[in-house]
Amino acid sequence: MTDGTTDPLTRPLPAPTPRPRFEAGFLTPYAFIGPALVVMAAGLLYPVVMAFYLSFYDWQIGLELEDAPFVGLTNFGRMLVDHQVWEVLWVTIRFGFWTITIEMTLGIALALLLEKPIRGASVFRTIFILPLMVSPVVVGLIWRYLFDARVGWINYYAGAWFGIEPQIWLGDPQLAFFAIVFVDIWQWTPFIFIIVLAGLQALPSEVVEASTIDGATWWQQILFVKLPMIRSILVIALLMRLIDVFRGLEVMLIMTGGGPGRSTELLSLHIYNRAFETQQLGYASAISVLLILIVFGMSAAILLLANPMRERSDV
Amino acid sequence: MSDRVRDDALRQLGHYVALLILAAFALAPIWVMIATSFKNEVLVQDSTPLWFFFVPTLDNYAHILDRGRFDRYLTNSAIVATASTAMTLLLGGFCAYALARTSFRGRQLMANSTLLVRMVPPAVLAVPAFAFVLASGVENDLVVLTVLYTALNLPFAIWLLFGFYKQIPVELEEAAIVDGASPLQVFFRVLLPLMKSGYAVAAIFTFRIAWNEFILALLLTGRRTRTLPVAAAGYITDTGVEWGRIMAMGTLIVIPPLLFTFFAARQIIAGMTAGAVKG
CATH class of the missing domain: 1.20.5 (Single alpha-helices involved in coiled-coils or other helix-helix interfaces)
Known part of the structure; x- marks a missing residue:
C-alpha cells in the first residue's frame, strides 16, 4: 500500500508548530516587570512627586510636616526674585560650558589622534577609567589636599613649572571655580575619550578607505566622514555630561562647600545647602522642581533635536 | 620605503x-x-x-582601624552595596528579560521611562527621603538606603541587561519551551548561563554606585549606620584636617572599585559604551 505520506518528497509539510509565546506560561510579562516598577516607584517616582508636593509648603527643619503651612505658589514666586538662585544657576551654566567644551574637545581630539589600535591599548584603557571609579567624596578629598594653600602640591608645581606665586586656590572665587573645573576635566575627559574611541574603532573600515581613495584629506575625512558617522555617540556623550552637571555636588561639597561666596555652588549643591544648612525644606523642594524641569526639558530638547536613538532600532 | x-x-x-x-x-x-x-x-x-x-x-591605618570604628562603617557599606546590587540584578534582570522578549501594551513607554528616571538628580531625592524617614520613624536606615540605591540603579541595569538579552537568539528559549520547560526554568537554565557577562557588568556598576554614594548616606544614616564615604568626610573638621588619616581612609574606600577595574576593565568599558555605541 503506497501512501503519499511515506514518501519524503510527496509527504505534505507538517503544519508549523505554533511559536510558543512567552505569555503562554503562568507568568505574564507584568509579573516580571512589576517588582522593578514597584521599587522604582518607591525610590524615584515617590520622592519626585513628594518634592512637587513639598514645594507648596513652608516647611522648615524642626517643624512637623503636618504643621507646615500651605503657601501655594509662594515658594516659586520667591524663587523668581531670589538672586541667590539665579547666581548659582549662572555658576552651573558656566561650569557646564567650560567643563563640557574642554572635555569634549580634548576627548574627541585624543580619540582621533590615537585611533589606530596599538599594542598595550588595554593597559592604557584600564588606567584611563580609574578616575571614574573613585568615589566622588574621595576625589574631593584628594583634590582638596592638592589645592591646599599650605600643604598642597599644586602651589609647588604652579611655581616650579609656570612661575606662579603661591595662591590660596580654594579661598579665591575665581581660582576656586578654576579648581572645580580642572577636577571635572581630570575625571571626565577619559570617559569621553574612551567612548569616542570605541565608536571610531567600530566604524566600517571600507567607508573610511573609500574616502581615502576618493582623495579626501585627513581633515575632510574627520569632518565629513568620521564625526558624522559617530554622531549618535557624540550626542549621547554630550547629553550624559549635561545631565551630570546638574546632578553632581559631592566633589564641590567636599572641596569648597560651594564657596567662597557662591562661586562654586552648583544648583544641586544649592538645594542641599538650602535644605540642610539654612533648613528651608519647602523652599529647597521648590528649587528641586526647577532642577527637574531644567534637566528633563534639556534632555527632551536634545533627544528631539538630535534623536540619537533613531539608529537604535531595538528599542 | x-x-x-x-x-x-x-x-x-x-x-x-x-x-x-x-x-x-x-x-x-x-x-x-x-x-x-x-x-x-x-x-x-x-x-x-x-x-x-x-x-x-602604617600609623594612619592603625589609627583608623583601632579607633575609627572602621569595622562598623565597612560592614554598613558592604551590606548596603551588596544588598542593593543583589536586588538590582534580580529585579532588573526579570524586567529586562520581559522587555526584550515580549510585546505588550506599555512596553515602549516603559523602555523610554527607564531612560528618563536615569536623569533624576540625587539632590532632588534628598529632601523627600529625609522627610520620609522623619515622618515614618523607620529605625533601620540601611533598609531605606538599600531601596533608594536599588531604585537609582535599576534604570541603568535594565537598559544594559536589555541589550544583552536582545543578543541571545530567541530560538534557544523556544526550543526549551517545546521540550516542556517552564518560563522560570527557561530563565534560570537557558538564559542565565548566557547572560553571565551582562550581569557582571551590571553588578560592577551597581555596586560601585552604592559603595561610593555620599549625599543620601550622609542625610539618612546616624552614628551607627554611617557608611564609609560619610565617615571619610567626617575627618574634615573645623579644628584641622588630618590628611594622612583621610588619605588612608580614601585608599581603603577605593580598593574594591580599583580591583574591579583591574579585573574587569573590558566589561566596564562595555558598560559605559552600551548606552552610546549601538549593540
Whole structure:
C-alpha cells in the first residue's frame, strides 16, 4: 500500500508548530516587570512627586510636616526674585560650558589622534577609567589636599613649572571655580575619550578607505566622514555630561562647600545647602522642581533635536 | 620605503608618549592619595612633593582601624552595596528579560521611562527621603538606603541587561519551551548561563554606585549606620584636617572599585559604551 505520506518528497509539510509565546506560561510579562516598577516607584517616582508636593509648603527643619503651612505658589514666586538662585544657576551654566567644551574637545581630539589600535591599548584603557571609579567624596578629598594653600602640591608645581606665586586656590572665587573645573576635566575627559574611541574603532573600515581613495584629506575625512558617522555617540556623550552637571555636588561639597561666596555652588549643591544648612525644606523642594524641569526639558530638547536613538532600532 | 617605516615608527613612538602623559595625568592624584596615606605627620605637612622615596609608616591605618570604628562603617557599606546590587540584578534582570522578549501594551513607554528616571538628580531625592524617614520613624536606615540605591540603579541595569538579552537568539528559549520547560526554568537554565557577562557588568556598576554614594548616606544614616564615604568626610573638621588619616581612609574606600577595574576593565568599558555605541 503506497501512501503519499511515506514518501519524503510527496509527504505534505507538517503544519508549523505554533511559536510558543512567552505569555503562554503562568507568568505574564507584568509579573516580571512589576517588582522593578514597584521599587522604582518607591525610590524615584515617590520622592519626585513628594518634592512637587513639598514645594507648596513652608516647611522648615524642626517643624512637623503636618504643621507646615500651605503657601501655594509662594515658594516659586520667591524663587523668581531670589538672586541667590539665579547666581548659582549662572555658576552651573558656566561650569557646564567650560567643563563640557574642554572635555569634549580634548576627548574627541585624543580619540582621533590615537585611533589606530596599538599594542598595550588595554593597559592604557584600564588606567584611563580609574578616575571614574573613585568615589566622588574621595576625589574631593584628594583634590582638596592638592589645592591646599599650605600643604598642597599644586602651589609647588604652579611655581616650579609656570612661575606662579603661591595662591590660596580654594579661598579665591575665581581660582576656586578654576579648581572645580580642572577636577571635572581630570575625571571626565577619559570617559569621553574612551567612548569616542570605541565608536571610531567600530566604524566600517571600507567607508573610511573609500574616502581615502576618493582623495579626501585627513581633515575632510574627520569632518565629513568620521564625526558624522559617530554622531549618535557624540550626542549621547554630550547629553550624559549635561545631565551630570546638574546632578553632581559631592566633589564641590567636599572641596569648597560651594564657596567662597557662591562661586562654586552648583544648583544641586544649592538645594542641599538650602535644605540642610539654612533648613528651608519647602523652599529647597521648590528649587528641586526647577532642577527637574531644567534637566528633563534639556534632555527632551536634545533627544528631539538630535534623536540619537533613531539608529537604535531595538528599542 | 625605509622612510615610510621610519615615519611609522616615529608616529607610534609619539602615540605612546601621548598615552603615557595622559596615563600619568590620570594616575597621579590617585597615587598622591596612596603615598600620603603612608606618610607620617611631618612628611604630610611638607608641601614639597615627595612621590616615591620616603620611609613609609602604617600609623594612619592603625589609627583608623583601632579607633575609627572602621569595622562598623565597612560592614554598613558592604551590606548596603551588596544588598542593593543583589536586588538590582534580580529585579532588573526579570524586567529586562520581559522587555526584550515580549510585546505588550506599555512596553515602549516603559523602555523610554527607564531612560528618563536615569536623569533624576540625587539632590532632588534628598529632601523627600529625609522627610520620609522623619515622618515614618523607620529605625533601620540601611533598609531605606538599600531601596533608594536599588531604585537609582535599576534604570541603568535594565537598559544594559536589555541589550544583552536582545543578543541571545530567541530560538534557544523556544526550543526549551517545546521540550516542556517552564518560563522560570527557561530563565534560570537557558538564559542565565548566557547572560553571565551582562550581569557582571551590571553588578560592577551597581555596586560601585552604592559603595561610593555620599549625599543620601550622609542625610539618612546616624552614628551607627554611617557608611564609609560619610565617615571619610567626617575627618574634615573645623579644628584641622588630618590628611594622612583621610588619605588612608580614601585608599581603603577605593580598593574594591580599583580591583574591579583591574579585573574587569573590558566589561566596564562595555558598560559605559552600551548606552552610546549601538549593540
